Amino acid sequence: MKYIIGVDGGGTKTEAIAYNMEGKEICKAATGYGSLIIDKKTALNNIIQAIEICVNTLKENELIGIYLGLAGIEAGENKKLVEKAVKSKFNTHVEIYNDAELAFYALLKGEEGILAISGTGSIALGISKGKKIISGGWGHLLGDEGSGYNIAINAYKRMIYEEELGLEKSKLTKTILKELSLQNVQDIKGIVYYSAKDEIASIVPTIVKLAEEQEENALGILKEAGMEIALMVHRLWKKLKLQGTIKVALKGSIITKIKFVREAFNAHLLNLIENVEIIDEDVSSCKGAYYLAKQKI
Known part of the structure; x- marks a missing residue:
């Protein structure tokens, strides 16, 4: 089964949810804050950990993309930092947006x-x-x-x-x-x-x-x-x-x-x-x- 992961990282928590290609939720994980503005190292660890929980749970299936919506991602080199870390760890297609844009696509269904x-x-x-x-x-x-x-x-x-x-x-x-x-x-x-x-x-x-x-x-x-x-x-x-x-x-x-x-x-x-x-x-x-x-x- 092919699946994708969405990540919503804010100032309080990071949520990662895996969906199959019909849009059904198949795995969910939550960790601490995902805003790099608060602390880059901790936020990045929280993001990676949330994704990792879903990937390990669904290890018999094929991950074809990770789409992240993160608060404060436009600041400095934050986007490049997250993209490099996530691609290196999970070796899949990665796209990064601010948290508002990911929410936009969720509610307006594209x-x-x-x-x-x-x-x-x-x-x-x-x-x-x-x-x-x-x-x-x-x-x-x-x-x-x-x-x-x-x-x-x-x-x-x-x-x-x-x-x-x-x-x-x-x-x-x-x-x-x-x-x-x-x-x-x-x-x-x-x-x-x-x-x-x-x-x-x-x-x-x-x-x-x-x-x-x-x-x-x-x-x-x-x-x-x-x-x-x-x-x-x-x-x-x-x-x-x-x-x-x-x-x-x-x-x-x-x-x-x-x-x-x-x-x-x-x-x-x-x-x-x-x-x-x-x-x-x-x-x-x-x-x-x-x-x-x-x-x-």
Whole structure:
């Protein structure tokens, strides 16, 4: 039996899934983070280990290609480093993409359209007639609008706004201070400037809970996030000059799991683009490898 392997490597874990030529999952493995930006040696070891588990499990079969989608792969010589290591180890066809592109092929099944991702960070990717354009993806210092990180930062900014103007503390401010065991608003500087992105974004569930209680600041922040993601998609639609019904796939817990973000996204996008088909499926980014292989074989 011939098979291919898809690898999705991010800042938290690396997932490798083997598929037969009908697209059926036949083996799965998970290891630690696969983003070389964090640490090249460790990430590369995690990537190799995840692939190796599948190869050893399926050793009686023929591996005909490995397709990797890795966070931060464009930085420096990362792509060459991974390609050399994987080819040397497994002696097969290897193709490397960023993690967003592999997810694009997984959700859109190899067809043209747009993928919007909103988790801790945010990015949108559009592909049409061989043309590939990215919107967002600038990282937390330059962008990440509509992301979990950005939602948290906007909540902190609202707290600062109240403090600066001497306003009465809102329910949002009181709840976050209590949640983080902080005495006053000044203390949030320690959270923002000395914590990792995912730690900063950890207050998002608290903001969602407040929105469910109709706290106006929390509601406004989440609705703004949905609007920002819709604007990223709209920018790509204009640049790619897409016609007819536009397929827009969604990935990431912020856009797929938080109803206030999703409702604002849907409403704003449908106001900007008339004919939209929204795709929201629970599928691994690794499945993108199958559709990429199918195009090439």
